[in-house]
Amino acid sequence: MFNFRQDFIRFAVEKQVLRFGEFQTKAGRISPYFFNAGLFNDGDSMRQLSQFYAQAILSSDIPFDMIYGPAYKGIPLATGTAIALAEQGRNIPYCYNRKEAKDHGEGGTTVGAALQGRVLIIDDVISAGTSVRESIELIRAAGAQPCAVIIALDRMERGLGNLSAVQEVTESYNIPVVAIATLNDLLGYLQDEAPMIANLNAVQAYRELYGV
Numbered sequence: 001m002f003n004f005r006q007d008f009i010r011f012a013v014e015k016q017v018l019r020f021g022e023f024q025t026k027a028g029r030i031s032p033y034f035f036n037a038g039l040f041n042d043g044d045s046m047r048q049l050s051q052f053y054a055q056a057i058l059s060s061d062i063p064f065d066m067i068y069g070p071a072y073k074g075i076p077l078a079t080g081t082a083i084a085l086a087e088q089g090r091n092i093p094y095c096y097n098r099k100e101a102k103d104h105g106e107g108g109t110t111v112g113a114a115l116q117g118r119v120l121i122i123d124d125v126i127s128a129g130t131s132v133r134e135s136i137e138l139i140r141a142a143g144a145q146p147c148a149v150i151i152a153l154d155r156m157e158r159g160l161g162n163l164s165a166v167q168e169v170t171e172s173y174n175i176p177v178v179a180i181a182t183l184n185d186l187l188g189y190l191q192d193e194a195p196m197i198a199n200l201n202a203v204q205a206y207r208e209l210y211g212v
Helices: 003-014 043-060 074-087 130-141 165-173 183-192 194-210
Strands: 018-024 030-035 066-069 094-102 108-112 118-122 145-154 177-182
Touching (some): 003 177, 030 194, 043 074, 043 145, 043 177, 118 130, 130 145, 183 194
Parallel strands (some): 066 118, 118 145
Antiparallel strands (some): 018 030
């Protein structure tokens, strides 16, 4: 296990992006934890988050030529991660899409570098997979190749069937999904933190019910 994975969990807890309690998911399940990447909402937390994304990307050894961030959450993630990669010696172009096509000025549906080559999609989480599907269609329509998806946290939780949302994306599009951290890393963090024992038991019980 790479140290940065549990470091990311600790960082998310400290920023109250990852919280424990009782939270209802979109599927109607009562989850003992909740992750809201939108709460990385200041300059320093975005700087650190981008560095974690860069570490996860570089450690994956997935070859890619550019980064694509789907609007809206993917826009600051793509921008910040491109900066963090440049600081690591990898100057990578990036772009993001508009929700509505622009019919004046430069026009088009994307902003930034032209979509070409092997494109790494960056997002916060994968829930229903809608954002990933739309991103893949847009990238392929431009003649480029979606090569992987990078997300912050993989809950490793079943969707409507026996597969998780991440597994469904991998199976449907034949591309890998890389997460900065997974439910396994969350459990490892909770095991190492004595005050978190009640949360550890709750998360383990939830995984037994809904995990993959």
